[in-house]
Amino acid sequence: MARKKEMENSQDKMQTPQKHLVGRLIGKQGKHIGFLKQLSGAKMYVSTLPYTHELQICHIEGTKVQVENALTLIRKKFKDLDLSNRRCHVQPLPSLPITSWLLLPQDRPVEVIVPRVEAPNYLFVQQHTHPTYYALRSLNEQMLFCYSYPGCPSLPTPVEAGVVCAAPSADGAWWRAQVIQHYKDSDTVQIRYVDYGGYVTVNLSALRQIRSDFVALPFQGSEVMLENIAPLPGKEEFSLEAKEALEELTQGVPLIIKVTGSQSGLPLVHMWRQAGEEMISVNGLLVERGLCSWLDSH
Known part of the structure; x- marks a missing residue:
């Protein structure tokens, strides 16, 4: 989720385990979700958590007014749907909770x-x-699908050390990374790939904000x-x-x-x-x- 300079953006997430509800929300050939986006002005998409296929998340992004408009329209179609199971973020990326690293055992090989x-x-x-390692491939596939399309928000500036982001890898994939240092004179950033290791310096413009469900998996x-x-x-x-x-x-x-x-x-x-x-x-x-x-x- 991002907060742009001109307006405050909001992002709501609804956990939606029922597949038939997801189908109704999206509609045939995506017509209904397209209608919701057009009428509310909000961005909407559905994703699956990287380490489980039992829950799907509906993301609604936009200003507070746009998000509330989208929720109002959803309530009209799904009168019995409980929308209390939602999380709202109205803070810049650095405030997102970051999962812990997968620690090495201290007492055994x-x-x-x-x-x-x-x-x-x-x-x-x-x-x-x-057990969490096996979800890494699925996570990488979802990140590649997400960040291969234009329009994903860039990192807000100034960039703080420790921020987790999405970064392109040398072979064309998108990996999770952590900002180590921002060199403002050249507008480049040193990052560490948190799953595969390695420190590289890239242009700030190459990095993207990371969706909060993409940091649910411990760093590997x-x-x-x-x-x-x-x-x-x-x-x-x-x-x-x-x-x-x-x-x-x-x-x-x-x-x-x-x-x-x-x-x-x-x-x-x-x-x-x-x-x-x-x-x-x-x-x-x-x-x-x-x-x-x-x-x-x-």
Whole structure:
């Protein structure tokens, strides 16, 4: 939902589990919902929550007067419909409640996959066996469908750090992202993809406001650091070969990690990959290959 500079916008949401009601609301070939939009002046669309197909949400966007006009028209057609199950937002995007990140367990090993490697000791993981992970593909499909059409509102300015938005990915998809910093001189924004990891800088104009139902799913990407891994002795930075080795060791295979502590607010983890019936330490392989050293050996 957005608040534009010229007028206050409002958005109502009605949870509508009955499919026949949704059909009546939309009408044959979308004629009835088109009639409601034309008569009220409000924008209206129906969506399914990304992690359940039992509930559908009718979104009504516009000024307060436009939204109330649309609700009045809906009441006339659905005299027995209870409209008390609705939520109204009249605040800019930054005030929307943001779901928590999917946290890593602290007391046991967990299976993960790696969508992105940032450095030989720093990467993003996803808990691909967690029940919420399976809804991510459906969410991505819905976001692609939504943001492929023109007219989706841009982010209000000035953009605050921490705001969650919809951002295009390198392969043409639309992913959930979080604003890290707004560079006002160039009107660019550094963002972090909250499900797949990675920090990129994009033009502010490329970002879109995110629908509140698109943030119902916990953010799936967790930043972690490999414990006890450091550059080679005498080197201040890791080599490109070390990063490429970690990408090769983690690409396309399930891995096991265990949180062992934290550093700079990020979980420290030990990581293993399976080789036959044996579990091999990824941390150890980087050292054995002469690409990294143990931190305690410095």
